[in-house]
Each structure stands twice: as structure tokens, then as C-alpha cells.
Amino acid sequence: EVQLVESGGGLVQPGRSVRLSCAASGFTFDGYAMHWVRQPPGKGLEWVSSISWNSYIMDYADSLKGRFTISRDNAKNSLYLQIDSLRPEDTALYYCAKDRRSYSTDMDVWGQGTTVTVSS
Amino acid sequence: QSALTQPASVSGSPGQSITISCTGTSSDVHYYDSVSWYQHHPGKAPKLIIYEVSNRPSGVSNRFSGSKSGNAASLTISGLQAEDEADYYCRSYTTFTSHVFGGGTKVTVL
Numbered sequence: 629e630v631q632l633v634e635s636g637g638g639l640v641q642p643g644r645s646v647r648l649s650c651a652a653s654g655f656t657f658d659g660y661a662m663h664w665v666r667q668p669p670g671k672g673l674e675w676v677s678s679i680s681w682n683s684y685i686m687d688y689a690d691s692l693k694g695r696f697t698i699s700r701d702n703a704k705n706s707l708y709l710q711i712d713s714l715r716p717e718d719t720a721l722y723y724c725a726k727d728r729r730s731y732s733t734d735m736d737v738w739g740q741g742t743t744v745t746v747s748s
Numbered sequence: 749q750s751a752l753t754q755p756a757s758v759s760g761s762p763g764q765s766i767t768i769s770c771t772g773t774s775s776d777v778h779y780y781d782s783v784s785w786y787q788h789h790p791g792k793a794p795k796l797i798i799y800e801v802s803n804r805p806s807g808v809s810n811r812f813s814g815s816k817s818g819n820a821a822s823l824t825i826s827g828l829q830a831e832d833e834a835d836y837y838c839r840s841y842t843t844f845t846s847h848v849f850g851g852g853t854k855v856t857v858l
Contacts, residue, residue: 672751672852673794673837687846728799732846734784734839736805738793
């Protein structure tokens with residue numbers, strides 16, 4: 629069974645950093661692109677970032693470029709998202725999602741998410 | 749990149765069919781055959797129900813169907829059931845920023 633389990637969220641002060649992790653199992657992790665998608669409280673889904681199977685291609689939502697860094701460790705079957713200079717508007721449920729292919733197409737399996745709350 | 753436009757809510761009685769629209773632009777929905785739809789029950793992981801405009805993943809009910817015309821894509825749910833009550837999101841590949849989601853549509857089964 630394909631499983632994605634996010635971790636690393638919590639209450640963080642504005643201006644600080646957080647690193648989210650996603651542990652993958654049940655599929656050949658290094659064969660697929662991966663994504664981060666977030667959902668602010670009471671709002672819809674927002675694509676954050678994608679990374680190809682080999683980390684050669686990384687994309688970010690325009691409004692988030694510069695503060696967000698996606699990465700992966702295929703040896704550890706893990707995906708990461710580093711968020712720097714956190715702002716209150718970054719408060720959201722952050723989902724890790726698997727792509728259908730090795731390059732970015734769309735998201736076919738999602739985790740349950742990890743919540744980041746940015747507040748002093 | 750603005751979100752794709754979806755109606756905020758759609759409702760129907762059990763057994764009826766409903767259609768959710770997803771309107772984009774020439775830079776996303778119109779240009780790419782990479783439109784997908786997700787069903788999201790609050791508190792659970794979103795579920796892919798349609799990919800590449802009209803394809804259903806294995807295990808997804810054939811009551812769900814998708815289509816596209818010009819700048820707009822649509823999701824139709826036929827034979828509406830209580831379990832279909834959820835939020836539904838469209839997503840498209842886009843020229844500018846890879847992916848863009850719709851604002852979401854809450855489906856209510858009356």
C-alpha cells in the first residue's frame with residue numbers, strides 16, 4: 629500500500645524556519661516526482677512546489693519563490709520542504725503528494741498532512 | 749497565477765447528476781490536456797478521481813466523468829450518493845507556474 633506520512637509541523641514564530649518531512653513507503657520512491665500542496669484554514673488547495681525523480685527539476689509557486697526549498701533523499705525514501713522567514717499567511721495544512729510519473733504531471737496519492745501554525 | 753474558477757457550491761438529490769465547472773485560461777486548461785479532479789472529505793487526504801481530463805484511476809467509480817471544452821473543464825457525478833458529499837478541486841498544468849488549483853466546490857447531497 630502506498631503511504632505518505634508528513635511530519636515536522638507545529639507552532640512556529642514569525643521569521644523562523646521550519647523543515648517538513650514526508651516519509652514514503654509502498655512504492656519505488658525514486659521513480660516518481662513529488663509535490664507539496666498546502667491548504668490554509670478555511671481555504672482551498674494551493675500548489676507549493678514539485679521535484680522530479682532525480683531532483684534535476686524543481687518548481688515553485690511564483691508567490692513563494694525564495695523562501696521555500698524542496699528536496700528529496702531517494703536513499704531514505706523521503707521528501708522535504710524547508711520554509712524560511714515564516715509569515716502568518718504560511719499557516720496551513722501541508723500535504724505531501726506523489727506524482728503519477730517521474731516528472732511533474734499531477735498528484736495521485738496524498739498524505740494526511742502536517743499543520744504549520746505561524747504565530748508569536 | 750490566479751486560481752481556476754469553480755462554483756462555491758453545487759447540490760443535488762440522491763440519484764441525480766450534477767456537473768462542476770472549472771474555468772481557466774488559454775495558458776492552462778485550454779492549452780494542456782492535464783486537468784485533474786480531486787475529491788476531498790474534510791480531515792482526510794484528497795483523492796484523485798480524474799486525470800488527463802477524462803481518465804479514471806483504477807478503483808474510482810464510473811459515476812465520475814470528466815470533459816473539457818476550450819478554457820473550461822467539467823466534472824460530472826451521476827447517480828449522486830450520500831458518500832459523494834465532499835469538496836471537489838480541479839487542477840491544471842499551467843504555462844506560468846506548473847500547477848494551479850481551482851478554488852474548490854462543496855457538493856451537498858440533499
